[in-house]
Amino acid sequence: MDGATGDTTDTPSAVARQLLERVRREQPTESREHALAALDEASLADLRTDRRSALAFWLNVYNATAQLLLERRPALYESRWRFFRTTAATVAGIDVSLDDIEHGIMRDKQSKYGLGYLPRLARCRFGPAYRLDVDPRIHFALNCGAASCPAILSYDAETVDQTLDGATEQYLAQHVQYDEVLDRVRVPRVCLWFVGDFGGPSGVRAFLRDYGRIPRGASPSLSFDGYDWTRVPRRFDTSE
Template sequence: MPRTTARCQPSDPPDESPTALARDLLVACKRDDATDQYRSALAELTDDELRRVGADRETALAFWLNCYNAGTQLLLEERPGLYESPLRFVRFFHAPAVTVGDVSLPLDRIENGILRGGRSKYGLGYLPKLYVTSFERRYRLDGCDPRIHFGLNCGAESCPAIRAYDPNRIDAQLDRATRHYLDSEVEYDSDAGVVSVPRVFLWFRGDFGGRSGIRSFLRSSGVLPEDAQPKIRYRSWDWSKAAGKYAE
C-alpha cells in the first residue's frame, strides 16, 4: 500500500528548497513515514526552481540522485509486480516513479536523460539517447560523473547502498560511496593479472572512458595498485529484489 497514512506523521511542513524536498522524501521512505507532502511539493516545483537546481552541479547531483533512489523505493513498495515481472526492464524502469515539476518521471529518464546527460543505456555508454524529452533537455547535467553508478540504487541485490545526498558534501559522499562499494565488489588477482569488477563497468563502459579509463578509475579509487594493468572481467549481476538497502 502507498505511504499515505504512515504511523509516524511529520509535524512540520516540508522545507521549500527542492534539494531538501528530495532528501526528505528519501528519508521518509527510509523511516516509513508519510510521503504525500513531499511528493506533492516536488510535483509543484516551478521551472525557475528547477533551473536553479540545475545551475549548480553539486545541487543537481544531490537532487536527482535522491529523487531516483526515493522513486525506486516507492515503486518497489507500491508496484512490486513491475520489478518481479519478466519484462522488468520495460515495466519497472519506464513506469512513473516520482513527479517533479508536474512531470511524471520514470527511473530510466532520471538516470539516462538527466544524470548521465542524455546518454543511451544501450551501446555500453557510448551512444546518445535517441528520444530526449524537453524536460530532460532543460534539466540534464552537462556530461556524466561516473560515480553516480555507485550512488544509484534500482532495487537489485547487487546495487550500492542508498544514501541521502547533500549538495554541500556531495563529492565527499560520492567518493565514500564509490570506495565502499568497490572495496566489497572488486577482486584483484595480481598473480593472474585479472581484476573482476561489477557489471555496471561493462554496461556503462563509455562513462568511465573505456577499459583504460576503468583501470584509471579503479586506481584512483584505491582498489588497484598504481602500476597495475590487469585484464578486466565483469561479474554477473544479482537482480534479486532488495528493497530498503540503506547505508548505515
C-alpha cells in the first residue's frame, strides 16, 4: 500500500483521484500508478460512454502525472518538445504522453498547433471511442508546471462540470483585463493558441461574457498576454 492510506477501490475514476491525492500530499504513488497501468479495456467502459467520467478521469491523470514527470525527470522541462511527448503515464497497458492525453483524447485529436483548427497527425493508441468533444474549459484546468498554468483541482464525474466552471471562473478573474474606454480586453495566451476551441474570436468574446468578464453587449478587440513558462512548485488549489 506504499505506506500511505489504504485504497480499496480500483475503478478508473477512483484510481485517478487517489493518484492525484497522493501527489498532492507528497505520499508514495507507486501502487496507484501500477493500478492505473493494470486496468483492462472492460474497466474503461465508462471512459468510452460517459463524457463526465472520461473528463474527470483524464484531467486527474494529466495533472497527477505531469507533476510526477516534473519531479522525476526535471531536465525534460528544458525541452518542452520532449517533455510533452515523452511517456507520462501507462493506462490499461498503454503508454501515453501529456500531448496524447490533452490533444489526442481530450481535444478530439486536434493539433496543438494551427490555433485549434487542424487535426493532430500523431497517433494515439486510445482510439476514436475515447475521444472527447472539445471543451475549452480544460485550458483553465490542465497544469504542466508553468507559472501561467492554473491551480490543480481534483475532479469527480458527478461534479466535473461545476468544478470546471469554478476553475475557469477563477482563472479568468485573475488573468482577464477589460478596458471599457479603449474597448479592449486582454486575455490568456491559451485563448490565442486554441482560439478554434472557443469557436474563433467571437466565441472567445461569448465565453468571456458567459463568465462575466465583459458586459453582455460588449464586443471589444482582443489582445493576448504572454505565457510564463517558468517552472514553479506544485500549485494545488488550497480552497478544496
